[in-house]
Amino acid sequence: MFWERVTEDIYLFTSERYALVNCVAVVTEEGIVAIDALPFPEEAHQIAQFLDLRGRGRFHSLILTHYHMDHVYGLYTYPQHVDLIAHALCRQKLLEVGETSLAQARASDSLFDEVTLRIPTITFEEGELQLLAGGVTMHLLPLPGHTADNIGVFLEGERILITGDSVMAIPIIADGDWRQAIETLHAIKKLAPETIIQGHGEVILRGEVQAVLDRYINYLECVEEQARKILKRGKPRQAIWDISLETCGLERVPLGIASHQLHVANILTIYDRLCAEQQGVHASRS
Numbered sequence: 001m002f003w004e005r006v007t008e009d010i011y012l013f014t015s016e017r018y019a020l021v022n023c024v025a026v027v028t029e030e031g032i033v034a035i036d037a038l039p040f041p042e043e044a045h046q047i048a049q050f051l052d053l054r055g056r057g058r059f060h061s062l063i064l065t066h067y068h069m070d071h072v073y074g075l076y077t078y079p080q081h082v083d084l085i086a087h088a089l090c091r092q093k094l095l096e097v098g099e100t101s102l103a104q105a106r107a108s109d110s111l112f113d114e115v116t117l118r119i120p121t122i123t124f125e126e127g128e129l130q131l132l133a134g135g136v137t138m139h140l141l142p143l144p145g146h147t148a149d150n151i152g153v154f155l156e157g158e159r160i161l162i163t164g165d166s167v168m169a170i171p172i173i174a175d176g177d178w179r180q181a182i183e184t185l186h187a188i189k190k191l192a193p194e195t196i197i198q199g200h201g202e203v204i205l206r207g208e209v210q211a212v213l214d215r216y217i218n219y220l221e222c223v224e225e226q227a228r229k230i231l232k233r234g235k236p237r238q239a240i241w242d243i244s245l246e247t248c249g250l251e252r253v254p255l256g257i258a259s260h261q262l263h264v265a266n267i268l269t270i271y272d273r274l275c276a277e278q279q280g281v282h283a284s285r286s
Contacts, residue, residue: 001013001014001015001016001017001038001043001046001047002014002016003047004203006024006160006195006197006203007158007160009026009027009028009136010024010025010026010027010155010158010160011024011025011026011027011051011054012024012197012203013025013038013043013047015038015039015040015043015070016043017038017039017040017043018038018039018040018070019070019200019255020169020200020201020255021038021039021070021071021199021200022036022197022198022199022200022201023035023036023037023038023047023071023074024036024153024162024197025047025051025054026133026136026138026155027054027055028060028133028134028135028136029134029135030058030060030133030134031055031058031059031060031133031134032051032054032055032058032059032060033059033060033061033062033063033131033133033136033138034051034059034061034062034063034078035062035063035064035065035153035162036063036064036065036071036072036075036164036199037071037072037073037074037075037077037078038070038073038074039069039070039071039072039073039074040073040074040111041073041074041077041111041112041114041115042111043074044073044074044075044076044077045077047074047077048074048077048078059078059079059082060082060133060134061082061083061084061085061122061131061133062075062078062082062083062084062085062118063084063085063086063131063140063151063153064084064085064086064090064118064120065086065150065151065152065153065162065163065164065165065199066086066087066090066146066147066149066150066151066164066165067086067089067090067093067094067097067098067147067149068147068165068174069098069101069102069105071164071165071199072094072098072117072118073102073105073112073115074115075118076114076115076116076117076118083121083122084118084119084120084121084122085120085121085122085123085124085129085131085140086120086122086123086149086151087123087124087125087142087149087150087151088123088124088125088149089125089148089149090120090123090149090151091119091120091123092149093147093149094117094119094120095119098117098119099117102115102117124140128140128141128142136155136157137155137156137157138153138154138155138156139153139154139156140152140153141153141154141191143163143164143166143184143187143188144166144176144177144180144181144184145166145173145176145177145178145180145181145182145183145184145185146164146165146166146168146171146172146173146174146176146181146199147165147174147175147176148176148177148180150164150165150166150176150184151164152164152166152188154191154193158194158195159192159193159194159195160193160194160195160196160197161188161191161193161195161196161197162197163188163196163197163198163199164199165199165200166181166184166185166188166199167185167188167196167198167199167204167213167216168198168199168200168201169198169200169201169202169253169255170219170245170250170253170255170259170262170263171216171219171220171266172262172265172266173265173266173269173270174269178220178223178224178266178269178270181220182217182220182221185213185216185217185220186217188213189210189213189214192209192210193209194206194209195209196209196212200255201253201255215249215250218248218249219248219249219250220266222247222248222249223248223263223266223267223270224270226240226243226247226248226267227240227267227270227271227274228274230267230271231271231274231275231278237268237271240264240267240268240271241264243263243264243267244260244263245259245260245263248263250263
């Protein structure tokens with residue numbers, strides 16, 4: 001695990017063990033606000049101990065950007081009395097699949113035996129939730145696309161946006177919606193943050209934000225275009241493996257997971273959903 005200071009009071013922690021996943025801590029006069037956590041216990045404990053010292057034992061609240069386990073597991077290392085804030089859909093998904101996922105992780109690696117699943121105690125559904133902590137104003141905003149429950153945290157004073165996985169070095173659709181992901185990226189452009197802390201990968205600094213967001217939007221639009229071409233031309237599904245990441249304007253990045261594999265998974269997801277939509281149209285006409 002390595003860390004850096006984004007500002008005097010904002011710390012970024014990045015896992016060296018899994019896909020450069022990030023978590024963030026904001027130091028306030030009322031205690032630490034921790035946003036997400038790293039998945040492996042050793043790294044999560046190091047962060048929690050550091051923040052306990054930095055905040056003199058005071059934690060204001062925890063925020064979870066979405067239900068994926070690489071952001072969830074390490075939350076158990078924080079004091080149990082501290083509220084965990086998330087979207088209502090995040091709580092619902094964790095109650096539905098969280099324990100099953102954790103059991104699978106324990107079966108694959110005994111390191112996760114000590115992990116206990118943390119369920120959000122405060123949720124919101126519509127609009128945004130404003131959180132005030134020691135003079136710091138944070139706006140919790142829905143940023144769906146990667147997942148339906150993904151939220152971001154906008155620090156009003158510094159104009160820093162912590163995005164969860166709605167922004168990451170290679171946009172990943174996973175179980176989300178690529179059209180919604182594109183809309184979210186446009187909404188972030190309109191919000192015009194000066195700095196973005198991605199769910200995975202490096203901080204996007206002032207002066208780079210708009211260009212990087214445009215690149216991610218263009219990538220997702222290209223991925224859809226490539227899927228449509230394969231479908232229209234009647235090519236076999238496996239032809240998707242021949243479409244390079246560079247074709248859609250991104251370079252391979254060291255996320256610890258094969259960049260090409262993630263890219264192909266995006267196209268396959270869109271291809272399959274376009275096929276399902278097409279079949280649905282035919283069925284409705286017959």
